[in-house]
Amino acid sequence: MENFVVSARKYRPATFRSVVGQQHVTTTLQNAIVSKHLAQAFLFCGPRGVGKTTCARILAKTINCEFVEEHVRQGRKVSELLQARPDIVPAALHQAPDPDNTPFELEACGQCSSCRAFQENASFNVHELDAASNNSVEDIRSLVEQVRYAPQQGRFKVYIIDEVHMLSNAAFNAFLKTLEEPPSYAIFILATTERHKIIPTILSRCQIFDFNRIRVDDIRGHLRFVATQEKIGAEDDALHLLAQKADGGLRDALSMFDQMVTFSGHNLTYKDVVQNLHILDYEYYFRLIDALLSENLSATLLLLDEVMQNGFDLHNFVVGAAEHLRGLLVCKDPITVQLLEVSDGIRARYVQQAQAAPLAFLLSALNLVSQCDREFKQAKNQRLHVELMLMKLAYLNGAVQFARDLTAGPAASTSNGEAKKKTSVAPAAAPNGATAPAANGLLSTNGTAEAAAAYGPNGGSAAAQTPVPSNIQPSKLSISSAPADPEPIVPIESGVEELHDTPSIEDEASTEVPTTRQMRDTVPHVEIGRPSIAGHEPGQPAVTAAPLPPRPGIAAPKPISLGTKLPGLGSLKEMQAQREQQAAAGKAPAEAESSGPATGLPAIDEALLQRVWAELTQERKDHSLSEYTILNRPFQANEQHLIVLRVDNPIQEDQFNEFRAGFLGELRRRTGYPRLNVQAEVVERIDTGRKLYTSSDKMEYLMEKFPMLAVMKQQLGLDTD
Structure with a gap:
């Protein structure tokens, strides 16, 4: 069986001409050879499979070529070489009418x-070293020894060191002197995929060439050339x-090409590539966008x-959806269609679907998909x-269309883009319980009808056009003319600007307090010492309950009627005054509680008071030891029923006031x-003036307070320390 050679080999x-996608490197190297400005060391950097080692071999082959030696360095004309040594002249110059020009x-x-020796891997002037397996100082020392010998044939000895970033720091340092001052016949070509791992002293001694990722179109063109040579459709x-899947590496593209040809034979189709490489193709995403646009x-x-x-990964699906939306976005403008690196047939489908997708939808969808991509790793249920x-x-x-309609509709007439609030008038309840339509005016925030009048459609007053029902008294309805100019904008603390008081939809009847009949509470109230509800005794005929007396320090609420205008959003000064009154009223009970001595109070049963105090103290011990400590101390009530609880410090006083x-x-x-x-009172401590510093002072103080310590010390023979 004949040995199969992969397409990458x-x-x-x-030749320099056949290098794919690296014209900026090949042109520079060719010009350096022609101008005789060849550097002593080169560093080729770039990702895998872009032609670093290939360019190094082509450079090594070209600088030792006899035609280059005779024509470039010796300066001999092409016509002269055609007569003297036609075997070394390229075939393209043999048929030229004027080869010199x-x-x-x-x-x-x-x-x-x-x-020929280079092509057969038999050249003694080219040495390749794999730095991944020869990265020690001894390997570099052996290389330096080889550099001392001049080439037997040709002008240059070229040393190609692949994966040079794998050398150790000691090996790099051992290589510095030779790299900086090599012999005139030695040229070093270093190749690496990770330039950042090379020490700066090596970088400063080399000419650096950065190899780019090969474009998709260039890879596709080279694959087409290979398919034509192999007679594969x-x-x-x-x-x-295949070119897109290779991610800029020509070697990866050729490897996948060989795999696909093995799978599908001499007829390579798009469906076979998708099936064999397990790729989420464009068809899934075209179907996805069509379903989303139709909701x-x-x-x-x-x-x-x-x-x-x-069997596809969900994260790859999300990333592919983002790329598809990006493709649709760039196809919205004919100028940016060229940014989409796809075939002509797929590009036409992108353009067609981009015309059907609104721009707002694409931008919002791309934002949502990007957010899903960022949060995918942290999600517990990734499918959900x-x-x-x-x-x-x-x-x-639909949401985008709704927002557009809402913004462009008649309701959006305010300067900040918000929809104007609709004013509605709720029917106010009449005093006898009948429901009567309110005047065509505004309602305050508490639901009462304000008499700030609104104009009718003909410019007249609403009160003049709408008849007032007979069951509403005129005194409970105040009507005033509307201002000719719009009301000024009143700043609200929340940051929202209102043009008028916000109407309420509550029924006014719900604000009236219904009349109730209750039994009289004969047990003395805890706070005021008298029955809490003025009613009737059990067994006596029921009477209408009188209004409750106001508690000390709390102002009684004013009755609400139709004619009363409650403070709205515009009256900020009135609201501020009410807050100050409420804050002052909250302090009143404490002041009234200890305003002065009470007279005519019964004598206190001291045993009962001590027993109840002890019970409450013991109950506090279970959930708060600090409260138990504060309460567990002697006390006594005076004739005015006042108990002064003496605490040790202000902190205990604050703690007591919290649960008092x-x-x-x-x-x-x-x-x-x-x-x-x-009432809690802090006990003033009397400073004795005596400070205990040493152990002897502390022992003397304790023996004065506890005389038994002196006896124990003497009997046991103890020392102070």
Whole structure:
């Protein structure tokens, strides 16, 4: 069986002209040879499979070619070489009418002894070293020893060191001197895929050439050349997909090409490539966008299930959706269609679908898909995360249209783009319970009808055009003329600007307090010491309950009627005044509670008070030890039912004030003394003036306080320390 040679080796470029996608490098090297400005060291950097080692071999072959030596360095004319040594002249110059004036690119002839030896891998002037397996100082020392010997044939000895970034730091340092001052016949070509791993002292001694990723069109053209040479029929879409999958590497593209030819034979189709390489092709995404534009959520979810059933990764699906949306976005403008690196047939489908997709939809969808891509790794249920994104995309087109209609409609007349609030008038309840239509005016924020009048459609007053029902008293409806100019914008604390008071839809009848009949509470109230509800005794005829007396320090609320105008959003000063009154009213109970001594109070049962206090203290011990510590101390109530609780510091005073209200209420309820009051007072400590520093001072202080310590110390023979 004949040995098979892969396409990457069989069709490896042998001249500068045949190198794919690196014209900026090949042109520079050719000019350097012609101008005799050849550097002593080169560094070729770039990703895998872009031609670094290939260009190094072509350079080594070209500089030792006999035609280059005779024509460039010796200066002999082409016509003279055709007569003296026609075997070393390239075939293109043999048929030229004027070979001396015919422009041509400098290439190796491929016919001389040096070129034939290179092609047969038998050249003694080219040495290749794999730095991945020869990265020690000893390997570099052996290389330096070889550099000392001049070439036996030809002018230059070329040393190609591949994957040079794998050398150790010691090997790099051992190579510095030779790389900086090599012999005149030695040329070093270093190749690497990771330039950042090479030390700066090596970089400064080399001419650096950066190899680019090969464009998709260039790879596709080279694949077409190989397919033609091998007599293989291949679709353009199939070759384009292979070139795109190679990610800029020609060697990867040729390897996949050989694999596809083995799978499908001599007829390579797009379907075979998609099936064999397991690629999410464009068809999935075209179907996806069609379903999203028609808001067909069921078809979208079924498409996702089909993708998963075929074994594709969900993250790759999300990334592919983002790339497809990006392709549609660039196809919206004919100028940017060239940014889409696809075949002509696929590009036509992109343009067609881009015309059907609104620009707002594409931008919003691309934002949602990008967000899903960022959050995919953190999602616990990744399929649900992707499905949620698809649900948003399915109804995105309708949401965008709704927002556009809302913005362009008649409701959007305010300067900030917000829809104007619709004013509606709720029917106000009449005093006798009948429902009466309110005047065509505005309602305040609390639901009462304000008499700031609104004009009718003919410019007249609404009160003049709308009849007022008879069951509404005129005193409860105040009507005023509307201003000729619009009301000024009043700044609101929340940042929202209103042109008028916001109407309320609440029924005014709900604000009236209904009249109720209740039993009289004969048990003394905890706070005020008298029945809490003025009613009737049990067994007596029921009477209408009188209004409750106001609690100390709290102002009674004013009754609300139709004629009362409550403060709206515009009256900021009135609202501020009400807040200050409420804040002052909140402090009133504490002040009124200790305003002065009470007279005529019954004597306190000290045993009952101590027992209840101890019970409450013990109950506090279970959930808060600090409260137990504060309460567990002696106390005594005076004739005014005031208990002064002496605490140790202001911190305990603040802690007691936090739970004082609940504790005092429970103390009053259990003892039956509603006027009991407890106040915390910090005990002033008396400074004795004596400070204890040493162990002896502390021991003397303890023996004074506890005399038994002196006896124990003497009997046991203990020392102070």
